[in-house]
Amino acid sequence: MIKPLLERLRQGRRTFPFPEADPELPERFRGLPSLDTARCGRDCGDACLKACPTGALSRTEKGVTLDLGCCLFCAECAAVCPNGAIRFTREYRLAASKRQDLLLKEDTLRLASALDRKALKLFGHSLKLRQVSAGGCNACESDVNVLNTLVFDLGRFGIQFVASPRHADGLLVTGPVTENMRLALEKTWAAVPAPKLVIAVGACAISGGPYRGRPETLDGVGPCLPVDLYVPGCPPHPWSILDGLLRLLDRLG
Numbered sequence: 729m730i731k732p733l734l735e736r737l738r739q740g741r742r743t744f745p746f747p748e749a750d751p752e753l754p755e756r757f758r759g760l761p762s763l764d765t766a767r768c769g770r771d772c773g774d775a776c777l778k779a780c781p782t783g784a785l786s787r788t789e790k791g792v793t794l795d796l797g798c799c800l801f802c803a804e805c806a807a808v809c810p811n812g813a814i815r816f817t818r819e820y821r822l823a824a825s826k827r828q829d830l831l832l833k834e835d836t837l838r839l840a841s842a843l844d845r846k847a848l849k850l851f852g853h854s855l856k857l858r859q860v861s862a863g864g865c866n867a868c869e870s871d872v873n874v875l876n877t878l879v880f881d882l883g884r885f886g887i888q889f890v891a892s893p894r895h896a897d898g899l900l901v902t903g904p905v906t907e908n909m910r911l912a913l914e915k916t917w918a919a920v921p922a923p924k925l926v927i928a929v930g931a932c933a934i935s936g937g938p939y940r941g942r943p944e945t946l947d948g949v950g951p952c953l954p955v956d957l958y959v960p961g962c963p964p965h966p967w968s969i970l971d972g973l974l975r976l977l978d979r980l981g
């Protein structure tokens with residue numbers, strides 16, 4: 729018995745002091761893209777648009793718009809741009825409240841706002857979520873799961889994943905919602921008592937991601953459920969997911 733206790737003492741506290749301190753991000757982390765529209769000329773032959781595997785980029789009058797909801801953060805667009813108009817910053821705060829807010833024209837992003845006062849009273853101190861994997865590759869689920877480890881310690885914010893939708897305040901959905909998962913998702917949603925929330929995590933759940941436009945998928949959660957929070961990424965970093973959840977619950981001071 730003494731050995732585990734000594735080991736605990738040796739290891740000390742492992743939980744990261746987020747949000748008081750900024751998270752430590754890995755060396756190769758790619759965060760919020762930055763578009764320098766002043767550099768974005770027409771002499772490039774739309775190289776970035778052609779390189780993008782998901783159609784996340786579109787040409788506008790002023791330059792290029794990047795749909796963060798479709799973006800895989802693969803950086804192919806930055807690699808082929810001859811003008812250096814696209815680069816990836818280390819900004820991990822990416823969650824938004826509205827789908828429209830994910831359309832990035834420069835490097836400004838309208839981050840998610842908190843729930844209204846009535847909803848905050850209900851969910852602000854205790855939020856129980858049922859996770860639904862609606863297709864996808866399971867990387868998003870992995871990054872959601874690590875929120876339960878002691879580094880992130882999701883429970884200290886009063887947020888918890890539960891086994892039954894009947895015990896949940898909302899759904900956290902990953903994957904593009906395949907036709908095979910559609911009914912299961914709808915039934916799970918119906919089993920959650922109102923009022924309830926939907927959180928779409930990852931490019932797949934927001935827009936279909938790499939599966940966008942496939943007849944086997946719904947192109948994300950939006951077509952069948954009302955989404956309250958979008959967390960972009962493929963997969964989103966756990967800090968991006970946690971930041972989004974805390975924004976929704978107005979827990980970032």
Ligand code: SF4
Pocket residue numbers: 779780781782783784785794798799800801802803804805806
């Ligand atoms: S980083 Fe995003 S916008 Fe750029 S090519 Fe990849 S998916 Fe497309």
Ligand code: SF4
Pocket residue numbers: 863864865866867868902903904929930931932933937938961962963964
């Ligand atoms: S968004 Fe990317 S990481 Fe998440 S399920 Fe889809 S393909 Fe996998």
